[in-house]
Amino acid sequence: MSISEKQIQTGYDYAKEIYGQYGVDIDAAMEKAAKLPVSMHCWQADDVIGCEGAEGGATDGLATTGNYPGRARNADEIRQDADMAMSMIPGAHKFNLHASYAELHGKKIDRDAYTIAEFQSWVDWAKEKNIGLDFNPTYFGHPMVKDGFTLSSPDENVRKFWIEHGKRCREIGKSFAEQLGKTCVINYWMPDGYKDTPADTAAPRQRMIDALDQTFAEKIDENLVLEAVESKLFALGLESYTVGSHELMMGYALTRGKLLTLDAGHFHPTEVISAKISACMQFLPKMLLHVSRGVRWDSDHVITLDDELQNIMGEIVRNGYDERVCVALDFFDASINRVAAWVIGVRNAQKALLKAYLEPTKLLRDAENDVDYTKRLAMMEEIKTLPFSAVWDAYCCKQNVPVGDAWIGQLKQYEKDVMSKR
Ligand code: RNT
Ligand code: ZN
Numbered sequence: 001m002s003i004s005e006k007q008i009q010t011g012y013d014y015a016k017e018i019y020g021q022y023g024v025d026i027d028a029a030m031e032k033a034a035k036l037p038v039s040m041h042c043w044q045a046d047d048v049i050g051c052e053g054a055e056g057g058a059t060d061g062l063a064t065t066g067n068y069p070g071r072a073r074n075a076d077e078i079r080q081d082a083d084m085a086m087s088m089i090p091g092a093h094k095f096n097l098h099a100s101y102a103e104l105h106g107k108k109i110d111r112d113a114y115t116i117a118e119f120q121s122w123v124d125w126a127k128e129k130n131i132g133l134d135f136n137p138t139y140f141g142h143p144m145v146k147d148g149f150t151l152s153s154p155d156e157n158v159r160k161f162w163i164e165h166g167k168r169c170r171e172i173g174k175s176f177a178e179q180l181g182k183t184c185v186i187n188y189w190m191p192d193g194y195k196d197t198p199a200d201t202a203a204p205r206q207r208m209i210d211a212l213d214q215t216f217a218e219k220i221d222e223n224l225v226l227e228a229v230e231s232k233l234f235a236l237g238l239e240s241y242t243v244g245s246h247e248l249m250m251g252y253a254l255t256r257g258k259l260l261t262l263d264a265g266h267f268h269p270t271e272v273i274s275a276k277i278s279a280c281m282q283f284l285p286k287m288l289l290h291v292s293r294g295v296r297w298d299s300d301h302v303i304t305l306d307d308e309l310q311n312i313m314g315e316i317v318r319n320g321y322d323e324r325v326c327v328a329l330d331f332f333d334a335s336i337n338r339v340a341a342w343v344i345g346v347r348n349a350q351k352a353l354l355k356a357y358l359e360p361t362k363l364l365r366d367a368e369n370d371v372d373y374t375k376r377l378a379m380m381e382e383i384k385t386l387p388f389s390a391v392w393d394a395y396c397c398k399q400n401v402p403v404g405d406a407w408i409g410q411l412k413q414y415e416k417d418v419m420s421k422r
Contacts, residue, residue, distance in 0.1 A: 003404045008397050011390030018387055022360040029357035030395050032322070037092040038349050039134045039185070039328035040085070042101050044342050045078040046071050047334045050100030050141065058332070060140035060148070061191035061235025064300075066335025070419030075103050077422070079125050084414050085342040086129070088407040090399035091350040093131045094182070096328050097122055099169055100138040111142060112164035116175040123179050132182030134328060137162075137169040139190045151215075152192045152208035152243045159211050162190075166215035170225065177224035185288055185326050187261055188212070189230040193238035204243045209252060216256065226326070228259035228288040232266040232298070250280070259286045263330060264308065265294030274311035278319055287321075290330035291349060300331045302345045309352045317356035327353075339419070340411050347407075354395055355388055 012026075019026050043050075048058035051074060058064045072078040078101070086093055099111060102118035109118065116123070126133050139150040139162060146153050150162045166188065173184040192204060216227065231249035232242050246267070253260035260280055262273040273289065280287055291312060293301040303309055316325045329349060333341045360383065367375040396403045402410060 002406055003393060005397070008390075008393050008403060011387065012394040015387040015390035015394070019358060019360075019391070022363060022383075022386070024358055024360050026358065026391050026394075029354060030391070030398065032317075032357045033350070033354040033395070034091055034399065036316075036322055036327065036353060037094045037132065038346060038353070039094040039096040039326070040082070040089075040342065040346055041096040041329050041331075042078060042082070043098055044329075044332050044345070045081050045338055046073070047338075048098075048100075048141070048332055050098060050138070051075045051078075051103055052100055053104070058141065060145045061193070061232075061238050062140060063236050064332050064334045066333060068334055068336055068338065070415060070422055071334070071338060073422060075101065075121060079122075080418065081339045082342075083129075084411075084418075085339050085346070088343050088402050088410065089346045089350060090396050090401045091353065093129075094134055094328075095122075095126060095131055096134040096136065098136045098138045099165065099172075100141060111138065111144075112161050112168065114165070114168045114172060116172050119172055119176070123176060126176075126180055132180050132184065133176040134185040134187070134326075135169060135173040135176060136187045136189070137166050139165070139188075139192075145191070148194065148238050149192045149204070149243075150190050151211035152190070152204040154203075154207070159207065163211050163214050166212075167218075170215070170218075170220055170227075173225050174220065183224060183226060185226045185228060185259070185328070187228045187230055187288060187290075187328070188215075189232070189261070190244055191232075191235050191238060192243040193235060194241040195237055196240050198241045201241060205248055208243045208248070212252060213256070216258075226259055226286060226288075228261040228326075229253055230261035230263055230266070230288075230290065232263065233268060235298075254283055257285075259288045259326070260284055261288040261290055263290035263292055263298075264312070265292040265298035265300060265330075266290075269294070269296065272308050272311065274308055274315050277312070277315045277321070277325065281319070281321060281324065286324045286326070288326045288328060290328055292330040300333070302331050302333050302336075302341045303329065303348050304344075305348045305351055309348060310355060313349075313352040313356040314359065317353070318359060318361045337411065337415055337419070339414065340408075343407060343411065351388075351392055354392060358386070358388060358391060359383060 047064040
């Protein structure tokens with residue numbers, strides 16, 4: 001199935017009129033959607049394995065399932081796959097790196113000694129693409145994760161190692177920002193916790209706070225680097241207790257002037273992060289979202305265009321948080337083509353964002369202020385079936401990326417020519 005330029009134009013004209021009747025300017029919506037960067041995570045490419053060698057991987061609370069062929073085996077292949085994916089996704093991109101994607105070029109360097117040199121190829125690549133880089137220290141998949149603990153380990157040497165890693169990562173993130181001229185968001189997630197019931201829940205939390213304080217001791221220019229701490233309910237194998245719980249990380253972010261990261265998979269299954277954003281934003285200047293999709297647990301499924309994704313983008317846009325909430329994606333599925341997983345997920349994030357900008361929020365809020373909840377609900381439901389697909393197609397066309405399902409054929413060709421030969 002392919003959509004002709006004439007069909008796209010017809011759809012655009014129709015959508016322009018219909019949305020216009022609701023007071024929505026579809027061109028302005030497309031322009032705004034194209035400005036908000038969605039940070040595409042490197043770790044979908046290779047099942048969170050990284051580039052350091054045999055040691056890395058999705059362990060210590062993380063798990064990737066599936067073994068679809070064609071996984072990127074090194075940084076060059078990840079970049080090649082990311083180039084392919086980004087050529088099929090509209091909107092503003094950023095790329096999100098983990099420290100475990102360091103390129104060591106045969107040298108023996110550990111994570112507490114990483115410098116920008118191990119990431120320079122990533123920077124050169126990002127510069128060529130004119131995109132910013134975000135960053136994450138990697139507190140997992142490493143022998144210094146001792147009995148499930150990193151920054152909050154009772155062992156001082158373990159803590160020291162990870163504090164130093166965090167400091168190195170700040171330097172690297174700063175260099176990303178300086179070289180690329182774009183803010184680097186650094187996210188700190190530590191898996192630390194216990195599989196079974198602890199006798200002391202307080203001490204590890206005290207140690208975690210102290211270790212984070214030491215990591216962040218040196219002031220950093222916030223025009224270059226924004227730092228966020230990510231909370232979690234539990235991790236695989238660490239089900240009973242997580243040091244970096246929501247309350248701990250929220251308290252830390254608030255008292256230390258850091259960003260709080262809310263990951264869509266990190267709460268009880270009946271809780272949604274879309275419901276938390278405007279509450280947290282009353283107190284926090286900025287936040288980072290890890291847009292993910294948990295199925296029954298923090299399974300990190302590819303994000304679909306579901307209600308929660310739409311609500312997340314809706315909350316950002318209708319509350320005017322575009323400049324204050326950073327959007328990053330966090331999913332990893334190894335049971336389907338990994339580049340397709342990226343394209344499906346990131347296109348969905350972009351769809352939800354564009355759809356959020358197309359919402360006639362004023363009409364809905366007017367009804368609400370008039371206490372006309374009948375009209376509010378009726379309107380909300382009618383809005384769902386406005387001709388969004390026509391705007392999306394026009395948007396993709398304008399951004400020179402495949403319209404409709406045309407990308408699937410291109411992806412299959414890439415799979416045949418490139419990925420299947422790995
Ligand atoms: C883990 C956190 C964390 C990781 C990435 C790889 O549960 O969500 O953000 O997924 O850093
Ligand atoms: Zn996350």
